[in-house]
Amino acid sequence: MPLPDPAAPLPQDPATAAAEIADLMRVVAAADVDYHTRDAPTLSDAQYDTFKRRLRALEQAFPDLAAPESPTGRVGAMPAEGFGKVRHARPMLSLENAFAAQDVADFVARIRSFLNLAPGAALPFTAEPKIDGLSLSLRYEDGRLVQAATRGDGTTGENVTANARTIAEIPQQLTGAPAVVEVRGEVYMAHDDFARLNASGVDRVFANPRNAAAGSLRQLDPEVTRRRPLRFFAYGWGELSAPLADTQFDAVHRLAGLGFPVNPLTRRVDDLDAMLAAWTDIEQRRATLGYDIDGVVYKLDDLALQARLGFRSTTPRWALAHKFPAELAWTRLERIEIQVGRTGALSPVARLAPVTVGGVVVSNATLHNEDYIAGRDSRGTPIRDGRDIREGDWVQVYRAGDVIPKIADVDLARRPADAVPYVFPARCPDCGSDAIREEGDSVRRCTGGLACPAQAIERLRHFVSRNAFDIEGLGTRQVEAFWDAGWLREPADIFTLARDHADELRASEGWGERSVANLLAAIEGRRTIPLARLIFSLGIRHVGEVAAAVLARHFGNWAAFVAAVDGAAAEPAAQAADDRTRRAALADSPCWAELSSIDGVGPVLVRALVTAFHQPAERAMIDRLVAHLDIQPDSGAVQADSAIAGLTVVFTGTMERMTRAEAKARAEALGAKVAGSVSARTDLVVAGPGAGSKGRKAAELGVRVIDEDEWLAIAKA
Structure with missing residues (x-):
């Protein structure tokens, strides 16, 4: 069922409103269960808050439609089965949320109005980080921990006393405390502990530290909780037999004196400007804390005034959670690393101090390309007002939905002096190998080709593909398996497989004497290869099938082709840094000029050829490959008047007197187009023994089918 659209205008008629309220109640109630009971949220905090605000707005606009069981009127979710139930002596309420400075200003103004304070009267608050963990209430009687309970639905929680006793930061005994005191706080997991837990492989992998903390505390077996690295911050209280202090700030420090960890960033703030400054300061420290926070909580400092303000049904009037933008966070860029993709593209990756963005711990982000790092787009226009990105910078990370995290901005005020x-x-x-960037391309690419480990498997897959060497029995799966075994690192290794690894192959799972013999025979049959197929098989950038055929037809043989490319590599144009300089150098570069003048071959393709053959490692690999091959020359002539000129031909089955590669090359020389599958556009099928499905398909479509003898007659015509 699709989610409601929270951005749509509020409906005007009750029937439409009732239907949307029902949908929103379903979505929010399910999200409450996923978050509080299953510890596996399916909505981000931002999505949840948006849906809940929409539901509340609809209920306010249509009060007669507000249901008693609406999730806007409760906190959390019902306790899970398997735990004993604990009814809280004082409800564990949630907090009203703010998302903008104006929301905070409105909050302060409401309190002033409620208390009827003079405009200039002092009204201090406390500000503290909002820990993203699991709320816990600890009840002590005569200094002894007697009960620990989760929030549950705010009224009734789960009895997790045995589990709480395993958390080292929770005191078992208190000295100097009131006879009855319920200490409330947050169970959480530090980033480093979270990473070690996920890396250990002992337990399930958690999406983020909050899920890990909640799932760890709510274990039916306390020994599982004991193994998990849980921590605790105290920030409030429930039932008390005697007051802790007169102010929120002093009461929290009293808890610290009793042995509870309290957050060191908690502070007293005197006015709205100080509240917002505290929010900014804590948000900037967020990535250095080592644990997750998702906002700042403001609480009226005077406890007597808190008592006067009291509570709504689910939230206190004297407290507010000022949330951080859910999909944004500031963190430190520790270093920039370059990853080489399968096509040779050099991609910069930011390694970040871990920070939670959109409910996911982010430690890496894409930096797109070198222009983005430098603060410009591919046309040289400044982005981020021209601010570049450096190692050590504080950067703003964003993540929308499930896309790869990206860096949006950089804070120059916090840039290290030595950056x-x-x-x-x-x-x-x-x-x-050289990493070059072609004109008009935003990406720099490695020219190592077959010699580059990052590109090797992808290039080998291309090498054995249907339109390249097309070795039967050696496909993508086999290439990967042989790579993993260490048998295949470059194309030449294919032709030494029989000599070096035949016995190991026979002993491998899934291979037998016959299958090995078939593979080695197929490899042997590909030692003879048409020039165009060889050029295409090398996987040189910009050199596709058509370009390879054009080059083969122009030069006729491998030696002439290589001589032209080597000659161009030695000329001034090859050393030019850009196309403009290269074009100016062409007058003194006959080999480069010859290559560039070929119909269908332009300067970009020539540059790609020259670059590939000029890389020592890749050139050595090409030379080692060619030593195993019998390269068929290209006659350069197409018989336009042949019997099959203009026809589409498909070869299937086994060719007994001519290899498949020879047959295809001859068909192309006779002006035919060779296809790999039979369709309604096929004109002729050449079928040898074992034709199989292609032969049957041809019969179904009424396509003419001939045998090898008839084909040889045509080929020799």
Whole structure:
């Protein structure tokens, strides 16, 4: 069922409003259970708050439609089965949320109005980080911990006393405390402990520290809780037999004196400006705290005034949670690393001090490309007002939905004095080959090709693909398996597989004598390869099937092709840093000019060829491959008047007197188009023994089918 749209205008008629209220109640109630009972939230905090505000607005606009069981009138969710129930002596309420400075100003104004205070009268508050964990109430009688309970639905919680006793930061005995005191606070998990817990593999993997803390405290077996690194901050109280102090601030410090951890960032603030300044300061410290917070809580400091203000049904009038933007956070960029993708693209990644954004712990973010780091777009226009990004910077991270976290901004005021501009590498960090950026491209790419470990598997997959070497029995799965076994690192290794690893292959799971023999025979049959297929198989950027065929037809043989590329690599144009300089150098570069003048071959493709053949490691790999091959020359002539010129031909089954590669090359030389599958557009199918499904498909479609003898007659015509 789709979620309601909280951004739509409020409906005007009761029937529409009733239907939306029912949908919102369902969504919010389910989210409460997921968050409080299952410890597996399905909505982000921002989504939950938005839906709940929408529901409250509808109930205010149509009060007759507000249901007694509405989630806006309760806190949390019902306690889970499996735990004993505890009825709180004083309800554990939630807090009213604020999302903007004006919301905080309205909160202060409401309190002043309620208390009828003079405009200039002092009205201190406390401000403290809002810990993102699980609320817990600890009841002490005569100094002894007798009961621990979760919030539950605010009135009744779960009895987790045995589990709470395993948390080292929760005192078992108090000295100098009132006879009865209920201490309330938050159970949480530090970032480092959370990372170690997830990495240990002992328990389930948690999405974030809050889920880990809640799931750990609410274990039916206390020994599981004991193994989990839980911590505790005290920030309030429930039932008391005697007051702790006269003010919120002093009462919290009294709790610290009794042995409870209290947050060191808790402070007393005198007015609205100080409240907002505290929010900003705590938000800026967020990434350095080592634990998750999702806002700042303001509480009226004078406890007598708190008592006068009292409570609404689910929230106190004297407290407010000023939330941080759910999908934004500031954190420190510790270093920039370069990852090389399967296509050779160099992608910068920010390694961050961990921070929770949108309910997920973020420690990495994309930096897009070198222009983005430098503070400009691909056209050179400034972004972020030209502010670059440096290692050590404080950066704003954003995450919307499930997309990869990104960096939106940088705080120059907090930039370290020794931070230096980031220099994007001009060589591949994986293989040391040149990393070049073509004109008009925003990405710098490694030119190592087959010699680059980051690109090797992808290039090998391309090498054995249908339109390249097309080795039967050697597909993507086999390439990956042989790579993992250490047998295959470059194309030449395919042709030494029989010599070096045949016995190991026969002993491998899923391989038998016959399947190994078939594979080795297929490899042997591909030692003869048409020139165009070889050029295409190398996987050089910009060199597709059409370009490979054009090059093969122009040069005719491998030696002439390599000589032209080597000649261009030695000329001035090859050394030019940009296309403008390269074009100016063409007058003195006959080999470069020859390549560039070929119909269908432009300067970008020529540059890609020259670059690939000019990289020592990749050139050595190409030379090692060619040593195993018999490269068929390309006649350069297409017989436009042949019997199959213009026809689409499909080869299937086994060719007994001509390899499949030879047959395809000959068909192309006769002006035919060779396809890999039979369709209504197929004109001719050449079928050898074992034709299988392609032969049957041709019969169904009425496509002419010939055998190898008829094909040889055509091929020799």
